[in-house]
Amino acid sequence: MKAWWKALSLREQRLMMGAGGALLLAILYWGLWQPLAQRADMAQQRINSERQLLSWVSNKANDIISLRGSSSAGAGISDKGLNQVVNETTTRFRIELIRMQPRSEAVQVWVKPVPFNTLVNWLAFLRDEHGIEAQFLDITKADQNGVVEVNRLQLGRG
Incomplete structure (x- = not known):
């Protein structure tokens, strides 16, 4: 080079x-x-x-x-009982109740597997229209997409 x-x-x-x-x-x-x-x-x-x-x-x-x-x-907060509100609104949102158990100032609810969006909309409706909030919520994903199994749901006012 x-x-x-x-x-x-x-x-x-x-x-x-x-x-x-x-x-x-x-x-x-x-x-x-x-x-x-x-x-x-x-x-x-x-x-x-x-x-x-x-x-x-x-x-x-x-x-x-x-x-x-x-x-x-x-919006006025509903003065109906928890049991009555839960029964009426689950019918409205097409949520099937398995069992409902009153607990002092709350109610514990078990429902069949439900679409997640329906569950969220129902809980938002309960909070906004009736002053009922989810105090405890335990859910797991179901086999079907978008569906959850509610293992435990406790609802109460305020």
Whole structure:
């Protein structure tokens, strides 16, 4: 290689050094700088997108909180007994009761496997419309997708 280099004229050596330098700069630019700059741009775009999503979610959360506050402020809490409310609302939500056992100021309820969304909607309805909250809830995933088995559910006021 040295012999080949020495065989080149001074002008050709300078030309080869210039071409080698240009090649080195091209490799550094397209091999390192440009991919890093692209990743930085993509990361900045993702950050901006996530910030927009966070802003949207925060606004929606505030809307939901204000709607909950306005709907529960005008709603009267039911003065019906726990047993009566549970019986009426399980029928409304098509939830099948297995057993219900009163416990001082609460009632313990066992139900057949139920879709998770139905269970959550029922519990939210009990809380919002009747002031009844789940004091204890033990559920497990059923064999069917989206369905849960309620092992123990204790409901009570406040």
